Amino acid sequence: MxxxxxxxxxxxxxxxxxxxxxxxxxxxxxxxxxxxxxxxxxxxxxxxxxxxxxxxxxxxxxxxxxxxxxxxxxxxxxxxxxxxxxxxxxxxxxxxxxxxxxxxxxxxxxxxxxxxxxxxxxxxxxxxxxxxxxxxxxxxxxxxxxxxxxxxxxxxxxxxxxxxxxxxxxxxxxxxxxxxxxxxRQAQDQAGDLTTVVEESVLGIRIIKGFGRHRSQARAFREQSRRLRATELAKxxxxxxxxxxxxxxxxxxxxxxxxxxxxxxxxxxxxxxxxxxxxxxxxxxxxxxxxxxxxxxxxxxxxxxxxxxxxxxDTARESEGPDTPRDTRPAGVAPEPAGPADGLRFSGVVFRFPDAAPDSRPVLDGVDLHIRSGETMALVGATGSGKTALTALVPRLHEITAGRITLDGQDITALTRAELRSRVALAFEEPTLFSATVGENVLMGADGSAGQTELRGALEVAQADFVDRLPGGTATQVGEQGLSLSGGQRQRLALARAVVGGPRFLVMDDPLSALDVHTEALVEEALRRVLKGTTALVVAHRPSTVLLADRVALLSGGRVTAVGTHQELLRESAEYAWLMSGADAPSDQDATGPAETAKGTNR
CATH class of the missing domain: 1.20.1560.10 (ABC transporter type 1, transmembrane domain)
Known part of the structure; x- marks a missing residue:
């Protein structure tokens, strides 16, 4: 009762x-x-x-x-x-x-x-x-x-x-x-597990067919069905x-x-x-x-x-209003002074995932990084260095464990989530589209005032002219997860969604990884025009993407170990040169490259 x-x-x-x-x-x-x-x-x-x-x-x-x-x-x-x-x-x-x-x-x-x-x-x-x-x-x-x-x-x-x-x-x-x-209770939980198996099999049908795993998936379904049947019989x-x-x-x-x-x-x-x-x-x-x-x-x-x-x-949801700003930098360390157009600043940022043990090693450990207003910063690091986690902290998809992040000198926790996410646009490495029209997917990145002019401008920046060849143009319905389009097409639409609203801050996680070299060059040329008036943080894995940036930050071991231009880091950082060259790692370093002395972090 x-x-x-x-x-x-x-x-x-x-x-x-x-x-x-x-x-x-x-x-x-x-x-x-x-x-x-x-x-x-x-x-x-x-x-x-x-x-x-x-x-x-x-x-x-x-x-x-x-x-x-x-x-x-x-x-x-x-x-x-x-x-x-x-x-x-x-x-x-x-x-x-x-x-x-x-x-x-x-x-x-x-x-x-x-x-x-x-x-x-x-x-x-x-x-x-x-x-x-x-x-x-x-x-x-x-x-x-x-x-x-x-x-x-x-x-x-x-x-x-x-x-x-x-x-x-x-x-x-x-x-x-x-x-x-x-x-x-057992039967209802098992029904949920069975639903998960069905959903994953439908969403992953290309993988299942590509690797011929339909029999193993059918066995998993039968096993789950058998457990549910046994529980229902017990009932x-x-x-x-x-x-x-x-x-x-x-x-x-x-x-x-x-x-x-x-x-x-x-x-x-x-x-x-x-x-x-x-x-x-x-x-x-x-x-x-x-x-x-x-x-x-x-x-x-x-x-x-x-x-x-x-x-x-009963699970606590994200707060709608602003939180009380907190500076959790170590005692005696003063925050950097901020001006009215200070750009994006990370100050002593520490992050570990919510379900991680309190004494576990953090993913990010004392990140200090300043992206000046109107500047594009490329973020480079080995796999697992924490690049994606760092980009997720800006729109507060995850909460920082310690430290402070500011936009133009204002702590992001002092902003409502709606206001913060209206200032910051995102382009993820894995583009996600919804079962809606092309235009609706792109305009999701703008407020309600955006129309056809902004839509066309964003598609041009993303070099998404393929849209005009679709049966209904921008009114064409894309399938679930956008799987009726190619990977490169989905990525271009996701990029158009990120820039359609003319954001003040732009965070992109390797947004060009699925493009061929010719399309990539056209998109980069259009992006340079967009990035001129935007403060941008771009996760990059290829030299061509790095060249979009004014400066480059090297993330290693959960810290920013070097900041400078592409040419400067090629000369001064063996790890950066190794990441950009694609050569085998030297014998005296591990897979993440040599440790670098933090320098030029706030230049």
Whole structure:
């Protein structure tokens, strides 16, 4: 109940209709309990007195009661359908909005299939719970109480016989509830894992086909399906067991009451009509009693789905507003003075991933780097040196562990994320496109005021003239992940998205890696015009990309070990010369090149 009560804020707007629906369902169930009383009157009256007209009147009364019961249950369903669909839509909308605001580190840890199952299967289960089990736990409970009161009034001795299974049923249901909760959670988690396998197989279909791995993927799917099937069978066995107990115990009590009632009728202590009414009432209570196991199972699954839903919702998301700026430089080290157009500055930046141990070696350890306003800085380093991590810190995709980053002298933590990301544009090494038109993908990098002029300018900079040869031009729909385009085409569109808004700061992670040398030369020529008025940090692996920059920073061992022009670093840094030449590493250095003395860092 603690889990399910967390749904109340979502259910509150629909509470009037839900309460009305419960009341209508209780009335409908209680109306059905009038049928035994009519039967008693028919048996003891018209049947005993040989009155056919009375029998027909009783039949019409029974028909009217049945029609009224059906209409009331139909009205109940109409009452709950619309508001519960709205509750499900609100839950799903809140989940999606929350996921969009969660840190990148969360998405690095969570499988997308688990998030998908929470947003689809789990929420559908919650809607079903609110529509049926929640209502009928109340309705059936009320029906059982009213029915037992009627039975005790009709013949209290027989009524006490039917009450004998109550305590055993409570004990059995309590034991069943705890066991079923564990199995239900396991099944829902396994369903999420299965969703992940399917999604990864669809997104990675080219790899699977290219390496002929369809059989191994099919085996993985079958294995996951087999585990889920075994868990579902365990659920079915538990449900079958509780259902058997819930059916057998009341049936034994009903049989005992029938025998005792027949004896009382034979002795003249009970009328036949009273016995018929008693047994009919008892039979009318069979479904409310037998449904307890089924309803408890659905409640446990709903409670598990609620916990899974709030596991995501309870995860702290990125703050919308500015944080309190903090300077975590070592004691006694003053920050560099900043002017009104100071550019991009890293001061004593330390970074380790959120799930890393506190005493582990940081990815970045005391990075000091100043990119002057309007300057383009190339960032060069061996694989694993922390280049991509450094670029992710500027738009706060990850939070720094210590140190300070400023834009034109303003701490990035003092800006709202919306303001920060409106100033900084990104072009990632792996271009990601969405299932939308070419124009919509590119204009995603600009505010709502950008139009066709800005779109055309950005496509020209990125040398994306191939767009005009597509069937619909900029209105052409690209497939999921943009896989209907080549790697170079996707990268050019991602570059156009980065420059379309005319950003003040530009961060690019090897944005030209998928281009051929001729296209690369054209893009670089256009980029030089764009970069003249932009403060840019460009991760580079090739000399041609480095030549776009005014200066170059060498990142090694988590620190900036050298800063200068391309020619200066070729002369002064053996590691930089080794990275740019592509030659084999000298025998006296490891794979990351020789350690360099930090020099020229803030030139």
């Amino acid at each position: 603690r889990s399910l009560l967390r749904l109340w804020p979502y259910v509150r707007p629909a509470r009037a209709r839900l309460v009305t629906a419960v009341f209508v369902a209780i009335v409908a169930s209680c109306v059905s309990l009038v049928i035994p009383l009519v039967l008693k009157w028919i048996v003891d009256g018209p049947v005993a007195g040989g009155d056919p007209g009375g029998v027909w009147l009783g039949a019409l009364l029974l028909l009217g009661i049945g029609v009224a019961e059906a209409l009331l249950f139909g009205f109940r369903r109409w009452l709950v359908a619309r508001p519960l669909a709205r509750v499900e839509a609100t839950l799903r909308g809140d989940l999606f909005a929350h996921i969009q605001r969660l840190p990148v580190a969360f998405h690095d840890r969570w499988a997308s299939g688990q998030l998908l199952s929470r947003g689809t299967t789990d929420l559908m289960m919650l809607r079903m719970f609110l529509a049926f089990p929640l209502t009928f736990l109340v309705v059936n409970g009320a029906t059982i109480l009213v029915g037992m009161a009627v039975l005790l009034v009709q013949e209290w001795t027989l009524g006490l016989v039917l009450l004998l299974p109550v305590l055993p049923l409570i004990a059995v249901c309590s034991l069943f509830e705890s066991r079923y909760a564990r199995v239900a 079915a066995r538990l449900l079958a067991s509780i259902w058997a107990v819930i059916v057998i115990l009341p049936e034994l009590a009903l049989g005992a009451a029938l025998v005792l009632g027949v004896v009382q009728v034979a002795d003249g202590g009970l009328s036949a009509g009273t016995l018929v009414a008693f047994l009919t009432t008892a039979l009318a209570l069979r479904w409310p009693v037998e449904s307890i196991g089924f309803l408890l199972a659905m409640c446990q699954e709903a409670a598990t789905a609620t916990r899974r839903y709030f596991e995501v919702i």
